[in-house]
Amino acid sequence: MSVHVMNHPLVAHKMTILRDKNTSVKDFRELVSEIGMLITYEATRDLPLTTKTIETPICEMNAPTLKGKKFAVVPILRAGLGLVDGVLRMVPSARVGHIGMFRDEETLEPHVYFCKMPKDIADRDILIVDPMLATGGSAVAAVDEMKKRGCKHIKLMVLLAAPEGIQRMQEAHPDVDIFCGALDDHLNEKGYIVPGLGDAGDRIFGTK
Ligand code: PRP
Numbered sequence: 179m180s181v182h183v184m185n186h187p188l189v190a191h192k193m194t195i196l197r198d199k200n201t202s203v204k205d206f207r208e209l210v211s212e213i214g215m216l217i218t219y220e221a222t223r224d225l226p227l228t229t230k231t232i233e234t235p236i237c238e239m240n241a242p243t244l245k246g247k248k249f250a251v252v253p254i255l256r257a258g259l260g261l262v263d264g265v266l267r268m269v270p271s272a273r274v275g276h277i278g279m280f281r282d283e284e285t286l287e288p289h290v291y292f293c294k295m296p297k298d299i300a301d302r303d304i305l306i307v308d309p310m311l312a313t314g315g316s317a318v319a320a321v322d323e324m325k326k327r328g329c330k331h332i333k334l335m336v337l338l339a340a341p342e343g344i345q346r347m348q349e350a351h352p353d354v355d356i357f358c359g360a361l362d363d364h365l366n367e368k369g370y371i372v373p374g375l376g377d378a379g380d381r382i383f384g385t386k
C-alpha cells in the first residue's frame with residue numbers, strides 16, 4: 179500500500195482555512211469540494227490513456243484522450259458527500275455509489291445501514307471518499323463492502339488522516355492506496371483527529 183500525502187501549497191493553504199474553527203459552513207463546504215478536486219488530480223494520475231486523431235487549426239494530430247475506463251466514486255455517508263462534486267468535476271462520467279455508515283459512539287466501530295451501487299460496480303475502478311480517516315474503522319468497513327461486491331481496484335481519498343487509521347488500513351487492506359490532504363499527529367480519547375478539523379459531517383452540513 180502507498181500513502182500519498184498532498185504536498186502542495188494550494189492544498190496546505192486551503193487546509194489551514196478548513197481547520198480554523200471560525201470558518202463558516204459555506205466556506206467549509208466549498209473548501210472540502212475544492213480540496214477534493216485537487217486530491218482527485220493526484221488520485222487519477224494513473225488513469226489509462228489512448229489516442230485519437232483530431233485536427234488543430236494548424237494540422238492533424240494524434241492526441242491523448244482518456245481510455246474511458248469505468249470509474250466510480252463512493253462516498254461514505256454522510257460527510258463523504260461533501261467530496262463527490264469535486265471528483266465529478268474532474269471525472270464527469272464517473273458513476274456514484276453510496277455507503278451509509280454510522281459509528282457506535284462508545285466502541286467507535288462502524289455499522290453499515292445503506293449500500294447502493296451501480297450494477298456493474300465490480301468492473302469499475304473505485305475511489306472511496308470520506309473527509310476523515312481516524313481509527314480507520316469506517317474506511318476498512320467500506321472497502322470490505324466493495325470487495326464483497328467483487329471490486330478489485332480500490333483507492334481511498336481523505337482530507338485528513340491519522341497514523342492510527344493508516345496503520346489499520348495497511349493491516350486490513352494493503353492493496354488499497356490512500357490519497358490524503360494532510361497527515362495529522364494522533365487521535366484523542368474520543369477518536370477525533372488532533373489537531374484535525376473537528377466533526378467533518380457537522381461542519382459540512384451545519385448540524386452543530
Ligand atoms: C466520520 C468521518 C468518517 C469517520 C471516520 O463520520 O466522516 O466516516 O467519522 O472515523 P473512523 O476512521 O474512526 O471510522 P461520522 O461517523 O462522524 O459520521 P457523519 O459522516 O455522519 O458525520
Ligand code: URA
Binds near residue numbers: 369
Ligand atoms: N470523524 C470526524 O468527523 N472527525 C474526526 O476528527 C474523527 C472522526
